[in-house]
Amino acid sequence: MNEKDERLLSALIDGEADDGELRGLLGPVDASAPLSASLLRRHATLRALSEATREKARRYNAPLRLKMLPEKMGAGKPARGGGWFAGLFRPQMAGAVLCTALLSVTATSLVLHSSGNDALEGELVSMQLRSLMSANPIDVASSDSHTVKPWFNGRIKYSPPVEDFAAQGFPLAGGRLEVIASEPVSTLVYRHKQHLINLYVLPSRLGARYASLKTTQRDGFNIISREQGGFVYVAVSDLNNAELGELMQLAVNAK
Amino acid sequence: MLGFGKSEEKDKQERFARLVTPHIDAAYNLARWLCGDDNHANDISQEAVLRAWQYFASFRGDAGRPWLLGIVRRTFYDWHAGKKRDALHEEPLEPEVHEQVADESVWAQSPESWAQRFADAEVLNAALERLPVHYREALVLRELEDLSYKEIARVIDVPVGTVMSRLARARELMLVALNDQGIMAYERKR
Numbered sequence: 396m397n398e399k400d401e402r403l404l405s406a407l408i409d410g411e412a413d414d415g416e417l418r419g420l421l422g423p424v425d426a427s428a429p430l431s432a433s434l435l436r437r438h439a440t441l442r443a444l445s446e447a448t449r450e451k452a453r454r455y456n457a458p459l460r461l462k463m464l465p466e467k468m469g470a471g472k473p474a475r476g477g478g479w480f481a482g483l484f485r486p487q488m489a490g491a492v493l494c495t496a497l498l499s500v501t502a503t504s505l506v507l508h509s510s511g512n513d514a515l516e517g518e519l520v521s522m523q524l525r526s527l528m529s530a531n532p533i534d535v536a537s538s539d540s541h542t543v544k545p546w547f548n549g550r551i552k553y554s555p556p557v558e559d560f561a562a563q564g565f566p567l568a569g570g571r572l573e574v575i576a577s578e579p580v581s582t583l584v585y586r587h588k589q590h591l592i593n594l595y596v597l598p599s600r601l602g603a604r605y606a607s608l609k610t611t612q613r614d615g616f617n618i619i620s621r622e623q624g625g626f627v628y629v630a631v632s633d634l635n636n637a638e639l640g641e642l643m644q645l646a647v648n649a650k
Numbered sequence: 651m652l653g654f655g656k657s658e659e660k661d662k663q664e665r666f667a668r669l670v671t672p673h674i675d676a677a678y679n680l681a682r683w684l685c686g687d688d689n690h691a692n693d694i695s696q697e698a699v700l701r702a703w704q705y706f707a708s709f710r711g712d713a714g715r716p717w718l719l720g721i722v723r724r725t726f727y728d729w730h731a732g733k734k735r736d737a738l739h740e741e742p743l744e745p746e747v748h749e750q751v752a753d754e755s756v757w758a759q760s761p762e763s764w765a766q767r768f769a770d771a772e773v774l775n776a777a778l779e780r781l782p783v784h785y786r787e788a789l790v791l792r793e794l795e796d797l798s799y800k801e802i803a804r805v806i807d808v809p810v811g812t813v814m815s816r817l818a819r820a821r822e823l824m825l826v827a828l829n830d831q832g833i834m835a836y837e838r839k840r
Contacts (some may be wrong), residue, residue, distance in 0.1 A: 396757075398815075405818035409792060411799045439761045444821055447768035448793040452778055455688075461695055466669045467702050469663065595729035615675060 396437070404434075408441050456615060456633070516613040519595075519605075519631045533569035533584050543570040547581050555581040555596040555626065558649040563593070565642045585642060590634040592642060602627030610636065623647045651732045662706060669714030670702055676715060676795050679792040683790045684726045684783065694729055716801040723787065723805060756825050767828045777827040785820035792817055 396404075406412040535546040544557040550572055559567040564587060571582040571593075578601055585592040597605065599622060606622040608629070615635045619641055620629045630643050677698055682691035698721045702709075709717055767773060778786060784806075791797045791805055801812045 398818075401822070402814045402818040405821055406799070406814050409799065411814070436761065437757055440757070440759070440764050440825065441821055443761060443764055443768055444824060445793060447774060448778065448789065448824075451768075451771040451774050451789075452794055453775055454675075454794060455679045455691065457674045457695065458692060461678060461692060462671075462674050464674075465666060465703070468700070516791065544728060558715050573692070588755040603705070612673075 404437055407438070408445050447449070454615075471513050489576065506588075512646060516608065516611060516618060519608075519613070519616075519618055519629065520640070534571045536569040538567050538569075540567060543567065543583070546570055547572075550578045551581055553581075553598045555583075556646075556649060557581075557583060558646065560585065560642065560649075562646045563645055565645065587632075587634055587638060587642065590632050592630055592632040592634060592644070594646060595629040595631075596646075597627045597629070598629055602629070605629045610640075619643045621647050664759040666703065669709075670699075670706070670718050673715045673718045674699065676753060679794060680719055680722050680787070681726060683778075683794075684723070684787060685729070686779065690729070694725050695722060697729075701725060713801070713804075715795070716797060716804045719791065719795065719797075720805045720807070730835055749752060756822070756829050757815050760827065764825075764828075773828065777824050780827065781820060781823055785816055785823055788813060788816040789820040789824070 403412055403416055451563065484488040535543055537543050538559055540557040540559050544554070547555060547557075547570065557570070558566070561567070565585045568584045568586050568591075571584060573580050573582045573595065578597075580601070581596050583596065585594060595602075595605075599606070602620075602622075605620050606627045608618055608620040610620075611618045616631055616633055617639050617640055618631050619631065619636070620627060622628075628643060628646055630639050630646075632639050672828060677695070678691060678695045681694040681698070682688065685691055685694055698718070702718055702721050705721070711717075778789065781789065787806060791802045797805065799810050799813045802813045806813070808816075
């Protein structure tokens with residue numbers, strides 16, 4: 396196989412091969428004529444390599460300080476649009492710097508994605524970012540579900556299931572309140588390896604719109620939602636999808 | 651006059667936040683893959699974001715991602731040129747003329763035997779880290795940042811045909827490395 400054909404085969408994997416050139420490589424267009432075994436093997440090998448690279452090569456995330464740099468340069472203040480994020484923000488928890496940084500992140504998501512699930516995902520991601528940036532993402536720190544569960548009493552209008560999954564590798568770190576659609580909502584914080592996971596537990600009447608997110612990804616965060624036994628569970632983390640799914644399964648089964 | 655300047659500044663800020671700020675992760679990822687360590691990646695991408703803000707007035711269009719990544723790349727090469735005096739870390743920046751060409755045996759392996767080798771994330775990452783920088787950047791832009799050939803051409807400032815050859819060659823070199831398990835031998839020697 397000459398160099399030109401090798402280039403073409405690689406471009407084919409990327410969906411960038413020119414049709415005319417491709418016909419030259421593959422021969423006359425005739426469905427009954429099988430392609431050569433060696434050509435098929437090359438193609439399969441290149442495609443498997445490409446998939447493995449996409450899946451396994453490390454993706455490095457910028458440190459938060461770098462992400463906040465545009466803000467520091469005076470470049471991070473897009474026009475404020477919409478008001479839906481105003482209710483999400485609790486100024487007592489964070490300093491002014493955090494406040495403006497978050498608004499810029501949120502407003503950016505708002506400009507880019509303004510409707511339907513996009514807005515929901517953006518909302519979840521900005522809450523996740525906020526909890527990551529916050530020195531203490533937990534209002535009640537305890538691995539004891541019997542401490543965390545009563546803490547929510549009187550703070551929210553329902554009683555969420557709270558379980559520790561330390562034995563399965565997901566220790567409960569504590570709980571926190573978030574305000575979603577101007578309703579306080581219980582948030583359970585779990586840790587897994589180095590990752591922080593926020594698990595929002597809402598009664599179905601409040602969380603119906605989140606249930607439709609199912610499994611999705613946004614800005615490097617994985618989001619999984621499930622509805623079970625009158626509650627909607629929404630897990631958000633930079634943890635990979637498979638392991639986040641494990642926690643979701645545990646949470647849903649525990650009920 | 652003053653008022654006009656003010657709204658122009660505001661417009662610039664809004665555009666930057668919309669077109670450039672969302673791609674800071676991609677910028678850091680590219681810098682990290684190019685230079686190979688966290689500290690320098692931080693310095694390089696920070697410098698690149700500052701440059702982007704400085705040059706932003708000359709930026710046209712909506713493709714903020716390739717534009718920012720192009721700046722990251724240039725910043726890396728500038729940093730690298732400055733580092734050259736430190737001969738210890740020298741890595742040739744030009745594509746090598748006499749690179750080993752994959753012999754046909756690489757292509758004769760069955761997809762199953764490749765599947766086994768591709769399964770090891772450590773080995774795969776090590777192979778990518780050790781690709782010569784011209785091939786590494788092309789592959790990172792394609793597979794990790796999912797840029798089109800045209801966008802890659804813009805970032806690394808070469809014709810699309812060159813992007814095509816670089817990627818084909820990059821993949822071939824990955825296969826050679828993974829086939830030889832040359833990576834493992836290298837790791838043992840270190």
